[in-house]
Amino acid sequence: MSSFPSSSDRDKQWGVGPGRSFQQYEPSSFAEDLATRAPHNVTPGLSHHDWSDPSGKRSIDRIIQSEDYERSHGKVESLSDSQALSNDSGNEDDPEEKHRESKRPRMAISCSECRRRKIKCDRNIPCMACVRRGMPGSCRWENAKVEPSPQPFALKTQVDDLQRQLESLQETLKTLPAEVVKAVTMAQQPSNSNTSPSKQGIEHQDPREAFPRDTQISKGGVSSNGNNHTSSRLSANALNATSSATRSNAPPPKGLSAFYDDAAENAAVVLESIAFNPQTNEADAGNDSMISHEYWRGNMLTPISGAALAGSAKDDPPKLRHQLEQQNQEYTSALTSIVAPPWDITLDRFNPVLMQQGGSEPDTPQHLMRHKLDAMHSIFENLPSLSQSYYLAEQYKNIIHWRSRILQ
Amino acid sequence: MSSFPSSSDRDKQWGVGPGRSFQQYEPSSFAEDLATRAPHNVTPGLSHHDWSDPSGKRSIDRIIQSEDYERSHGKVESLSDSQALSNDSGNEDDPEEKHRESKRPRMAISCSECRRRKIKCDRNIPCMACVRRGMPGSCRWENAKVEPSPQPFALKTQVDDLQRQLESLQETLKTLPAEVVKAVTMAQQPSNSNTSPSKQGIEHQDPREAFPRDTQISKGGVSSNGNNHTSSRLSANALNATSSATRSNAPPPKGLSAFYDDAAENAAVVLESIAFNPQTNEADAGNDSMISHEYWRGNMLTPISGAALAGSAKDDPPKLRHQLEQQNQEYTSALTSIVAPPWDITLDRFNPVLMQQGGSEPDTPQHLMRHKLDAMHSIFENLPSLSQSYYLAEQYKNIIHWRSRILQ
DNA sequence: GCGCATTTATCGCTATGTGG
């Protein structure tokens, strides 16, 4: 750490380029460097010159990348994120901070993944790079800091901390009424604490067993994988299995019915608040941070755009190409099966295809209405999760907004 | 160590290229290196060439990025220096040791078993290789590799796992009635260990990296690393299941307590307004950056790629095969329904699926409203997690924003 | 079980873009 051999820097002559010579690694650049990499969050521009402390640079940057860092460091905070996106409002800036520093001089356009990997991004949404890599779903665009590459290690303290929390929570849970506890644990399956990777798990043997399959899968979505969280909601569902047959199993826990109702209410409230006061929720949401953000981050599905596909195919081996095509086809069809099916868009009007089978009746307006509603039902039925509904709504909103801008 | 090919690597100076000369790995890095790595430690010092930062360090730094860091950030460096490398002190010399660390750490994606045997791994969690071998239980993804660093570090997988458990529990808790939750959190909340940290710490990186492809899919309950805490979500499935899989026009849900209806109605109105009257919300929309988007980062489900499926099926018993296919189908459709944009981008204009229905409907009879509400109920019943919805919404908002930029 | 040819990922450093 001692200061770096500054003088030496200069020596490094490496062929200077024609034109201007970059001496990038000068002191200042150092700071820059940090800023850049660290990006994780920091990004926002603040100049972190401050801590330019030369020493340890490298490691430090990496380290710093945590958001908290910035937070604590000064400002940044969500602002950057939100801001970036929100753009519209634009008005109220942070009153307080005022730092003249421009936050983000240059907006990013490459997808996050490409930025992280420092590779070329074709700027499509599932960009080719991501598609080729087999994870079109991880192709996102966030106008924000770049995250550092994943690392296999973590701080032990983290582990300890988590462990502690977990225990604490579990402990607390014990104090709850029996029924509740039961429901909860049931839902959440004994989290064996074990941190250690001791195997356990699924036993082996019958391969079929290995695949948990059952259940959740079809879940309308989301939840899915191991994450439970989603799921949990032990409530409502059980209660009104309204929607048709259930997949069997899991009989609703009984004594909780009273709670369920409440849960439903809560859900409604939540939805409402999200819809109307996103920022308000911010707080809540924020705090629930219990969840790991990691969850959904990476494998979202996304249909590959035709262009991207075509492009990639160009020089890829036929095998890969075929694979991509097939993959895409799957995505697309799946997508269609749910979103599109009930509608016959070509009619340019609401026309629930599915419903039709039900017996085509005359075209009475009345009936049309009826169809409409039924179709809507179909949709809603396929929007099992709040995420979905919220997403659709949001999406729609965005589209409108976007369009108005484009068409200007 | 010895295995390391290379120390000599360094020699390979690859001649400087014509055109621009990169001397990348040399001089300049020096300074930098020195600052950073060297200090750190350990590294033995190999002649500069070797600066190979030995490794540990490198990766370690990365690791550290956790929040905890910042906390201490005040001095991060110290940490890094001493801590991380602490080991070094003293023995830093052995060339051997140090070597084991790599300059460019990469996360593994094949399961441990496959890696060990050097055979192909389909990257699913019980990977086919393991399944076929009859020991799906032994299929784990431990990023084993080097786990050298003594003290302060731990495998990230551990952290992930813990985190997951914690989240799961908390999520579940959230579904409980407010009062209960309050009691619980209160009891344990004492801001124990800054909770916040956890969230972030882990965040970057995620599994997706690890399993580029669709992997987790079958995971169902298995947490990624082997632990089996099954995922909970006891009931949700039931409900949701129906939807995607079945497209039957199930009759509208009904029969909840009156009060539920009220709540739902409110929510329904909200949702409706969002969907049908986007502009109203527009303002809000912008700000979104709500919640820690980080939340869901990471474990989204992804359908099994056709290729993978095909491959596995190849020599598997038909029964299993069928199961897999079905499972996949369900996953695909479910997930797609969430992610799939309701518009048809290729048309360069949208096909507002939702819009239509909403838009018109001026004279909605009373009973129509009723249906709508019923539909809303369906949604609420499946309300999964706030985090998810936020994440998704955010995600898409980003996309829209991005598009608007690209399109100018 | 494993040598080793391939494929893939990481990252120093340069080229560019952009707001001020």
Next chain:
DNA sequence: CCACATAGCGATAAATGCGC
């Protein structure tokens, strides 16, 4: 024109997994 950021090349470390 400059300071500061992003884009992304291309060398090269590492992981994968064929084939014996």
